[in-house]
Amino acid sequence: MPMEKTFDAAAAESRLYDAWEKAGCFTAGANASRAETFCVMIPPPNVTGSLHMGHAFNNTLQDILVRWHRMRGFDTLWQPGTDHAGIATQMVTERDMAAHQEPDRRTMGREKFVERVWQQKIKSRGTIIGQLKRLGASCDWSREAFTMSGAPGAPEGEEGNFHDAVIKVFVELYDKGLIYRGKRLVNWDPHFETAISDLEVENVEVDGHMWHFKYPLAGGETYEYVETDEDGNETLRETRDYISIATTRPETMLGDGAVAVHPSDARYAPIVGKLCEIPVGPKEHRRLIPIITDEYPDPKFGSGAVKITGAHDFNDYAVAQRNNIPLYALLDTKGQMRSDGLSYEESAIRAGEYARAWAEMHRATEGRFQSPTEQPVPDVSELNLVPEAYRGLDRFEARKRIVADITAEGLAVMVKNPDPEPEDEAERAGFQPTIPLVEAKKIMQPFGDRSKVVIEPMLTDQWFVDTAKIVQPAIDAVRSGEVTILPEQDRKVYFNWLENIEPWCISRQLWWGHQIPVWYGARYEDHLRDGKVVGKRFVYDDQKTFCAPDFAQAKKLAEDYYAESGVSIRVAGEAADAIEAWRLSSEGVGEGEGKNAYYLWRDPDVLDTWFSSGLWPIGTLGWPEETEELKKYFPTSVLITGFDIIFFWVARMMMMQYAVVGQRPFDTVYVHALVRDEKGKKMSKSLGNVLDPLDLIDEFGADAVRFTLTSMAAMGRDLKLSTQRIAGYRNFGTKLWNAFRFAEMNEVPFGTQGTPPAPERTVNRWILGETAKVRAEVDAALEGYRFNDAASALYGFVWGKVCDWYLEFSKPLLMDGTDAEKAETRATLAWVLDQCLILLHPIMPFVTEELWGQVERPKMLVHADWPTYGEDLVDPAADAEINWVIALIEGIRSVRGEMNVPAALKVDLLQLDLDEAGRTAWANNAPLIERLARVESLSEAPEAPKGSATIAVKGGTFALPLAGIIDAAAERARLDKALQKVAKELGGLNGRLKNPKFRENADAQVIEETEAQAALKAEEQARLETALARVKELG
Template sequence: MSELPKTFDPAEIETRWYQHWEEKGLFAPERPDADPWTLVNPPPNVTGSLHIGHALDNTLQDVLVRHARLKGKDARWVVGTDHAGIATQMVVERQLNAKQQKRTDFTREEFVAKVWEWKEESGGEITQQLRRLGCSMDWANERFTMDEGFSKAVLKVFVELHKQGLLYRDKRLVNWDPMFRTAISDLEVESREVKGHMWHFKYPLAGGETYTYVERDADGNVTLEETRDYISIATTRPETMLGDGAVAVHPGDARYLPIVGKLCEIPVGPKEYRRLIPIITDEYPDPAFGSGAVKITGAHDQNDYGVAQRNGIPMYRLMDEAAAMRSDGASYAEAAARAKEIATGTPATAAEIDALNLVPETYRGLDRYEARKRVVADIDADGLMIAVEDKMIMQPFGDRSGAVIEPMLTDQWYVDAATLAKPAIEAMRSGATKIVPKTWEKTYFNWMENIQPWCVSRQLWWGHRIPAWFAEDGSIYVAESEAEAQAQAGEGVKLVQDSDVLDTWFSSALWPFATMGWPDEDVKALGRYPNDVLISGFDILFFWDARMMMQGLHFMKEVPFKTLYLHGLVRAADGQKMSKSKGNVVNPLGLIDQYGADALRFFMAAMESQGRDIKMDERRIEGYRNFATKLWNAARFCQSNGIGASTTIEPPAAELAVNRWIIAETVATVQALDLALADLRFDEAANTIYQFTWSRFCDWYLELIKPVIQGEGGVPATGAGADETRSVAGWVLDQILVTLHPFMPFITEELWSKMGAREHELIVAHWPMADARALDPEAAKEIDWLIRLVSEIRAARTELNVPPSVRTKLRVDEADTDTRDRLFRYESTLARLARVEGIVERVRVELGVPSANTPDVDISVLGGGAQVLVDGVRYTLPLVGLIDMEAERARLTKAIAAAEKERDGLAGRLNNPSFVERAKPEAVEKARADHAEKAAEAERLSAALARLG
């Protein structure tokens, strides 16, 4: 046994123990005959640094993997980082910009070399930070989504999907990020409400034709009737009018029935070349919104794209990669003439339509917003602008670049996600994989059942380059290597590899099996697939989790994980989402520096309640640091009283009720922990071990055994009872250290090592067996009674302001034989813990016949006092002469009235629908919490007043 320092210092032990665990390979101990248990870490971006969400996610994973390891399983926690295509390219380009360089100053190969150089020097900072958190990951087998083995798996999957017709190239509308000049997915787009404008323009009817425009009210009465030679449309993006292919109205909109099928003129560009477009019907336009007529620009709007597809309307691209108006191609006159031919039925290929530049020379090369100003001014100058109104609009932004996203018609590679989703839907319905909490199933099914083709190509230089080669005749050859592609094309055919790379989520979708050695190894036969559980934030359910389900089932013919646990977000203390712009982001490394990793980890686990968001509360973290200190001091107390490491896994033999009670309590705690962890109830598991350690062991058991193990003059007591108690206490402390280890690995390992000689480190110890035979109802009944009696007496003394130094009598009314025996058996314990001296039985007091146990009692002590009730027996603390009874009644009455007034005032606010509906959610939640607090206070004070009798 090594003596513990007086002060618990997390920083010193955390660094020392983590280095020891990693150097000795204890995160992946050799257990060839054990049951395999696998968990893969959501790979953080190689550019990333530890944020509070990572702290939550990885704490929960570490709890499970350490628990599985302690259960004797061959637990493997796969760790690695994602190459993060856009994010990493952005970091390296910024470094170049700082040196007045840009990416295009280098060849692709030179730039990629610079990214690898950056990765070796600066990438992976987050992996060091995960070590600070205590994550027991298999670092010896760390993976990277661009390493050789993983890249091999990516290429194989791409080629196989293409062979099966599940991956193809197509021209479709995508979200285009003009800063990065690449397509991004719907999930990487943030829609924000911003101030904008709605412009209303006239589209003149061809040849000056007119019609009678009629508006009616809900009863069919005419409210407006006039002759018009135009159709009115409204738009928030006038610059896209140049690519209009039609104007659409709802088939049931009677206002426009006279002109359906006729032509109207786009009111912008040189007048002699202005294009005519048809007026069509489609279900998309809403007659109640704006004019009810919608211009259809299929190449630059997602909704318009669907209308154009349904109605065979040509889609003309107006912008280049930087979202500036196109400046390539033939003159506008030539392009407009060709577009007119196409509109009148002349056949045209998709490539020819895409090549047509319908931007007039006066707008070519302009930024889209500058072009917008020019277009509006020119239309207004022609007298064709009806009105402009200020309007809040939803605008899409790239989540990384912050640039306004432009819908763009481009050639990209797509995965047939709808086909891949079917087995993934069935697997979830059948229970092959279950989602916890189950409430997320509906969201999963809704997204998967309506899934769109998955665009997997990105116009970047950093990433897995798409294994496709183009020949001059337009043929495409897909293969795992250029040599294989050349063999397909034939000798002498010149090939050029696709310059695009794969979406990062395409490669990370293979994480559960590609990290295990697939395709070179049979990972299923090796027991490495499927994973037992996957833990992730709900925000990447579609980014990553669902895509792993699709790819895992397709290539491994089995679900990638048996359970998917989705946790919530960590929010600021006021409930708001954390963001740098709000200045409410919390740095977990700073919290570790201040309180220790164990305290932060315990906070995360204790607050995680199956998917509910967590509110940041630094006071709770401080409280868990105090919990660690309490455990430290308890271990020091044990050491000073001859209590050390247990020599047995089984509970020691025990005769004393207090020892039989704590053994039973330990077993019950282990049972509750096993159930909570099996159900992934992290909060319940953490609070179970917390309450047992703090309350049952530290506050009660150690206090109850002091007389047994402490002798006179600092010399430990001896004898059978003392030996038994030391043996039991050492065993219980060991069980605490083992069961607390998944949550607080550092302090538990340190205490384990200091309490005596061990065969092995705690990280590879044995999880306790919850043997129900150790449960002892009689001992539990007796000690629980004692604890409740002491607690009630303490509460009464505190509520009535009885000074701690004052000892009181204890009167018991009508006690049965068992209670009477317990009272006198534990009289010294009650004197020490409840500050009472002299137990008085009220036996026929009225006749002046005192108890045989207290023959010389002064009957005056049986006057008024505080009353407590335990198991139907009434106990009284005579307080006459010790406190001012009337003053206490007055104080309590006044305090009750104040608490009830505040309680009722808050209830009134909460019962007011106006407050609940209009106030900020955090204000409503605070009012509810305050109401509950005041209601409890009023109840507690009322009970105290009632005690006075």
Template sequence: MTELAKTFEPGPIEAKWYSHWEENGLFRPERPDAEPYTIVNPPPNVTGSLHIGHALDNTLQDIMIRYERLRGKDALWVVGTDHAGIATQMVVERQLEAKQDKRTNYSRDDFIKKVWEWKEESGGQITRQLRRLGCSMDWSREQFTMDPHFTEAVLKVFVDLYNHNLIYRDKRLVNWDPKLKTAISDLEVESREVAGHMWHFKYPLAGGETYTYVEKDEDGNVTLTEERDYISIATTRPETMLGDGAVAVHPSDERYAPIVGKLCEIPVGPKEHRRLIPIITDDYPDPTFGSGAVKITGAHDENDYGVATRNNIPMYRLMDEVAAMRTDGASYAADAARAVEIAKGAETNPKEVDSLNLVPDEYRGLDRYEARKRVVADIDAEGNMIIVEDKMIMQPFGDRGGVVIEPMLTDQWYVNAEELAKKPIEAVKSGSVEIVPKTWEKTFFNWMENIQPWCVSRQLWWGHRIPAWYGPTIHKIHETGDILYSMKETVPFVATTADEAAELAQKYYSNLARERGWPVEHLSVVAVDAVSRDALHDGEVQIWRDNDVLDTWFSSALWPFATLGWPEKTDLLDKHYPNDLLVSGFDILFFWDARMMMMGRQLTGENPWPRLYLHGLVRAADGQKMSKSKGNVVDPLGLVDQYGADALRFFMAAMESQGRDIKMDDKRVEGYRNFATKIWNAARFLQFNGIGASDSIAAPKAEKPVNRWIIGEVVETLAKLEKAFDELRFDGMADAIYHFTWGTFCDWYLELIKGDIDEETKAVAAWAFDQILVMLHPFMPFITEELWGAMGAGERDHYPLITAKWPEPEASVDAAAKAEIETAIAMVTEIRALRSELNIPWSSRLTLHPMEAGAASGGASLDRMGKADMGAVIETPPPGSAQIVVQGKSYAVPLADAIDLDAERSRLTKAVDAAEKEVKSLEGRLNNANFVERAKPEAVEKARADHAARSEEAGRLRAALERLA
């Protein structure tokens, strides 16, 4: 044994053992023939730092991987980081800005080199922080989503999906971040309520036409009749009026029935070129909201996009990449005139519609908000504004750019998620993939069965560049070899390399030339990074690379298998795929978990894992979501510094109750630090009594009831723990080992054996403590490893706890010993409670008189731990006695010689009255609707907690008083 220090100090212990584990390869020991067990971590952003959600997520994973490692499995926890396209590019661009530099001063390749330099110097901070938490990941195989092998896998997937018609390019509405100048996902959008306005405008009917507008109440009574030459619409974004394609009303709205199918005029822009748009019907407008008529701007509003798509309404993009009004295209007069022809039914195509710039000349180049002011002022000046209302509106903000998102119609690459979702849906329905807790299945099905196309392209430089090249549409090749081409319409060539793309293009253009009888002897294709239009002659066609990169969720969707070497058929992949379990927050169920299921089934034919565990969020103590703006973010490393990693880990496990959110509570973390100290002191007690490490995995032979009892308690605790592991009940796991360690072993077993520690007891105590260390290790790895080594110094130098054997007691519960010890414990507990409640000094020895034959005796433990003796059986308690009940048997305890009975009755009576008075007062507050509805939630919660505590106290005091009756 190595003598333990008097005080438990976690910091040095954590640093020592983590280094030892990692340096000796103990996170994945060599077990080639063992059953595999595999977890992949949700890869954190390479720019990230450890937050409290990471601490929860990774603690739960580490508990599972350490448990399975102890069970002898080839446990692999795959670790790595995500390249985080937007976040990483922002970090590097900010560094350049700090030096009065910018990205566009560099070529794409040179900028990417700078990103790699940053990654090597500063990236990966979070992986160092995960070590502080004790995460036993296989760092020798740390992955990165931009590693060469991973990049090859990503490009192959894109090409394969494209060739199977599961990836395509389309013009659809996206969340456009004007600051970052890229499309972003729904996950990266935050909705905030802000002060805004609702403007009501007149859209005059074409040609000055009028109609009878009739308004009725709910009973059908006419409340308003008037002749109108306009239709009223309301909008919170007047600048988007410039791109309106129609005005829509509900089919059942009788007010507008006379003008459905007619044209109305957008009341903005040069009068001689005002655009006309049709009035249509659609189920989207709500007749009871506002005027019941809505303008349809399909290129800049999600709901309008749906209406425009259903009704074949043209969608006109108004803004550029920074959300300024467009400046490209022909003159407004020409484009507006063409748009009117389209509104009247002229044939067109998407390319032509996209090329039209319907921003009047005086608004071109203006910021969207400046354009809004100008549009409102101009409409008002003409008398077409009806009213403007102040209104709180929900606006989407980019979580990184921090500016209002602009819904924008753009060309992007999409995955056919509807097709890919079919097999994952079936997997969950059939039970081949289990979602824990099951309550999340409904949410999963709702999203997957209504899934939309997945936009996977991003307008960035950092990331996996989309493996697509574009060639011009060729109209003719002259005899001279000169090519007549069009750059407006292009042909895509999707391949993993430029050479492969050039081969595809060569074949395409050569076939086209032969089909049309063009001269082909000089025709050649060259793949370039950026096209030079001057080079498109003399029989040479240039194809140019797509500038966009892939959404980072696309690459991370391959994480369960690409990290193991896929698409190569590696031994690692064969053994560890499918994985065994995925642990993630519920907030990335759709963005990562479901997409891994889609890719796994499509690319490997197998589910990536059979079980998906979704945990909740860690919230502030008052239940609010943590955010920097609220100032309630908790730094997990600060908690580690203060209380130790083991305490924080145990808190996370104890509070994790199958998906429910966790309220942060420093006091609970502090309590688990005290738990660690309790274990430390228990080890010191054992050492003081000559008890070290056990030399047996099976339980030692035992004759004494107390030893037979503790062996049975280990057996029962192990069964509870393993059941909780099977069910992924982390709170149940923590509860089982905590109560056994603190209550059963430390508080009772060590007390019961004091003064009577023979060789049998030493062997049993050593064995039982070993079982505690092994069972507790997944939750509190540092202190358990330290104690494991200290208790068996010299014997365990080559047998660390991290790779020890999970308990196999080869014993059962001894019913007789269990009954005997539990009776003694119950008796001592009741005597101690009696002393506490009635203020009986420890110097006063008590006598217990059974009130019926056959009552149990407390034995030696009653004498030593309760300072009480057993007396003769009596039928009637003597005057001044209290009564206790142990396991259904009553005992009288004479107290006349121990306390002043009258004084104690008086004290208890006053205490009961005071407690009940406070309970009544708190009841009054809680029954007051004004208090419950208007007070701060934390004040109401405190009142409820105080009421419960005071009620419990009053009940305890009444019971004590009744003992003296």
């Protein structure tokens, strides 16, 4: 059955993929013929995600390397799987629940909800896996992993031990003191009501405002406020009873603990150490705060004075820590003004006492009082400094109200109204001659990368990895070259981040994830009354921590602890939280059977998803069990990933693998860039410029999409993707397809020739050499992760060499050649086209496999042997001869084209002079030249007749007698132009050769090449000059 004119990608792709999978072509070790292993870990996509351009790019590159190694006989494993993606998955599930009118998660309860998320996971999983398959990804799906496999509550089919690995690592790191819990300022997402890591925060510049307020000095004190210019001349002097503060977040004023100025700022020197009043809140309980000095305020910015809200700003937090300023929390987990804790009145009084104590200490120590160890910062968590009027308000609503209230009281800094005063009497009544100073200002605002709401710095108890203690091996490994990061520039990014690493907050206030394996119990300690021990008691608010893989082991730790503390206790069970534990325990203590029964409660938080994906390399291979796969494939070979997760993932995998198993996770990290739209914009749903890889695969076929991405994969550069480009590579597939159609029509015997044939004809010998060259080029390119070089080498070879020239050359031989010529040409064609399929297969797996399968073969192409032939196939004589033939054909075509010789017209060619090599080349290839240049005949002539065009080639001159078709002027212009070009080139070459310093300094080889070039150009120049002279003479 004759082949179709084009490859039907849509019909063939799924059929081919199924065939590969069914035959087990992708399973670990398939087609292995040597001992070396090659293992790639897929960057696990979110289980609820769908394939975007970045995935398509990332997985295409992985697939190329994997297929290439598999064909080369490596024991290959491409380990697939998905990531449980804590926040994202919980979000998707809750959205789905809302859409189906299911009860919300709080109503449902944690256990039921987690069950529900598992259902969502199972439902979603197939989406992205199916999409990866459509792309052609040759992963070993029988090993598909999941970062939460085997977790408690995992349904049937979700077994596995990833959860065990994660928990084991947590406990080990905890026991080594590398994980700790602490109250810290963290990034809080008020939408999801969880902490997130600083990497999950996007800082976006938005339009904001800067308000200016007066903080009156306590007791109506005044001071001389003096401003000077650069030369020290006084520019302003006035008596003030306030200090001016600028802020972009007025609602946080309620939680101010101090006002800070720079120690060198002379303007405020008179009032340092004094107290000032926060200009908001009920008048009778206005809060006083001290004026302190710190290096943080910039005297040149704003008024030079900064309000310090330690519980709601990272910079302020540091200032507060340095200066013993309490951290007053104002917001609840939803980002609303707190309504819990003490009344405003009581809180304000207590806070006022701290401020006075601070000022007193400052005075007593003459300003030296700094160190927190001298005077611990008081715990102020139960103080709620939100006045009752603002309690429960949303943070942005509170801001509006506070600004209005301060302005109404006349404590906003005022400026002259820029609007002209109205003429009209009536209108003038409502006119404000001065208005509050509010500057429009671009401010960087943090947003949650998932929730898109404004992130709040929030003071909460969280778990942290003490990254500073485990970072060093990850740095050393890359420095020493044990692990290679490509391209070079990303190594710098990696170092820069690791060398300035912050503690990693790993707890999340979610339900979906690995619940932290920590149980708490009340401390059992001395009960003091009036400084005297009056007995022992349980303390619930400063609990004891028991970290263990499961409750049974935590229980044992607890019982050991209580035994040591001197109380005989039986841990009876788990309570939901501290309060329930207290209730159950107190019910139990002292009562018969339940005497001394005691309850622990588990930390409700789950681990950051990246904590588990940090263990991906060992976890997917079965660790902590000593599996065969772990022994064989770990450390893995290459990690291919986008630059956007170097910090999230790569750095953490490095740290964790070294910390846990003391080995590198992979030899090489290849970091690729971002896929952008054709204008260079980042693809984003809100911009609507997203190209869906699935749509593109539908339209152009997976091969075209893959080839496009590969050809644009130059290291370190972003990809700007346009559909036009993809169409171009779809055409390339069609070109390849039609080359096979041609071969089929000419009865080319595919599948019989494993080793290269040994033909006699120069064209055949030439294409063998070209094939060997491109094979070497492709291997070298892939070896160096220069994917684009591999793609362009193959594109140029298949289209530019095989299709444009070799196929055309083969036609006269196949049609009019001798039997021997026909046979050897068919054999060569069969071999060369097979090589095209093999070499292209890693990039374009589908169309190549389809073509390969046109005839019966022992193995599918996916398992074909990758060739190793080399230089021995290159015949320099054939090379020179065919290049001469091509140059002559191009010369003739060029003249024909420029002289507008009708395409159909066959012309006579005159040979004016020709050297021996040229004569041989002509004799060997006359039919080819005649056919491709549409030459009727060749005859020798002493000189070109009038009205002919001249063609100069290496070693000879030809002429096309075109009297009546061309005019002399056109020919002169053509020759002039050619001559000019040659003259320019020759000038450059000779300039160099004449320079004695060039001869002294340049490499001998360079000099030789330059001389050869110059000789060639000189010869060409001479031929052209002769021709031009003749035209002038005759014309």
